[in-house]
Amino acid sequence: MSLFVSSLSVINLALARVFTLPFHDEYGHIVLVFDGQPISLLADSGSARFFVVYGEWFERQYGRGSCRRHNMTCYFCPVEAPCDDIEQRDRITVGYAEGLDVYQYVQHSGALDLGQSTANVTFGVVVDYTSKYNVAPTPTLGLSFGRADIPKTFLQQLKDLNVIDTLSYSVHFERFCPYEQGKLVVGGVGSKGQDTIRLPLSMPPELKRRLHVPIASMGIGERPEVEASLSRDGSRKIIRFSLQDRVALFDTGNMGIDLPYTVLSALIEELEAGVSTLANSRTLRVENIMWWEVDRPMVWVIRPNHVRFLPTIVYSLVGEGNETVDIRISPEHYVGTCSYDECMVYLYASDDTELVVGEPFFRAYDAHVDLEGEIISVEPQPPRPAAHLRVGHEPRRLLLPGVWQLC
Structure with a gap:
């Protein structure tokens, strides 16, 4: 009780x-x-x-x-x-x-x-x-x-x-424990801090009215340890892909994020390039680096020692005044529960108009949704003291839009 x-x-x-x-x-x-x-x-x-x-x-x-x-x-x-x-x-x-x-x-x-x-x-x-x-x-x-x-x-x-x-x-997820929790606060107003990003909601006529924000482009950024070594005003390498007529759907009920096929291919190439620097890894086949798990519903799997080579994913969204703002989601947010020999990677390939931005986003950003004002205000969570893997049981969620599972 x-x-x-x-x-x-x-x-x-x-x-x-x-x-x-x-x-x-x-x-x-x-x-x-x-x-x-x-x-x-x-x-x-x-x-x-x-x-x-x-x-x-x-x-x-x-x-x-x-x-x-x-x-x-x-x-x-x-x-x-x-x-x-x-x-x-x-x-x-x-x-x-x-x-x-x-x-x-x-x-x-x-x-x-x-x-x-x-x-x-x-x-x-x-x-x-x-x-x-x-x-x-x-x-x-x-x-x-x-x-x-x-x-x-x-x-x-x-x-x-x-x-x-x-x-x-x-919506707020806690950051610093392996089994991250947090809270849902219904009602109230959003933060107006210096780092707050305001994203007006759009209503594409061909889609149901949901939490949609237009996407200008998507990109693959540096690996987190490379980004950390750059100065605050230093250049950051981002491989960008222009997108037309695409919207992000902010969905707490989905455990993953959608990437167009071209973006996912670029991510895998970046991963392969990083893994190839390891001793005895130059001949490693791509299916042995990150692979599709056929006996589980739609799960990418990666070896724990290869997680560090995954890049940051960048969504360039249309904010207030039609200004483009970057939303950055790191591997610590989109890599899920790990066992001692594999980790779940919650990425989906999709060329649909509507690209789901699920739980990984809400681990990277606090969000306030104002349905009456038709705007989402987001603020980046502080980085963790050190990246870590969540080692534990199998995830109890269905890896498809809109549904997690209790069993």
Whole structure:
């Protein structure tokens, strides 16, 4: 019980009207309490959906006792408010991961614990789900723009309840521990510090309204140890690729970042050049440097001793006044959990109009999203004292847009 009690204790409903939710793991999950039941939800800026998973369906699907094994995943209707008709209600269908994960949920109302009080809110309850990769469904807290064709968002409901003043939130990941956590602050205003970068959101007509910022170009920068050796005003080598009609999608619910194929090819060439300087490595084949893991869904893998040769990735985005600003994402941000003989590299190749900028960005920058002002304010996090690898268990996330996993 201590986990969610301590989480709720930091919720602040004072004059500032903000709602603070700590991440309880390194994957951006927060805890909300529905009808007295703590549920772990993925904080997902790439989605506007708000749903939990129906416990009775989950146990039929994954076996008796599965809700206990998948801690804080299942929602059950309380005894005093039974919902025997829940699986007969009108269903809403939504696909994630390019349609590889399909959720069906119904609308339901219940009491949301706000720390000092409770409020009645409406949320989805998943009653069916399919996945190509045989992973469990993820309760989701969508943080994107609402739309007329979907139920009212979590943020809009909090504003209607006067819990927050504005449709806004800040995302912060902690930096200096192997299992990085942080917090989601709903409501409030963004930083106006000297290093703050303001990125107006755009609305490409062919795409749904989400957190899009135009991309001017992308580039491959120096390796971090090379950059560190340069003076502050020294030149930095960046191999740039001009992009037209591309937008970045800022998505906390995605564990990776998208690169056009040409940029990924340049990154691999830079990696090969660095690895070739090692003794006995000149004849090393590229597939033995960084390779695609076929028995796991869409994972690049690299040897730990080769991580230091990965370059910095640079997104040149269109900021205020149409000025171009560089966003830099280092290997420490896009290389994930490592075992003793391999590390996961969370990069995807894509030539789509919409290029996902996921968790690695949010590890490199603090971000404040103002949906009403249609702007993202970002500020670089201070560099770590020294680059390190996160050594530990296998990542428990699906490597596709919009979805991480709890199991």
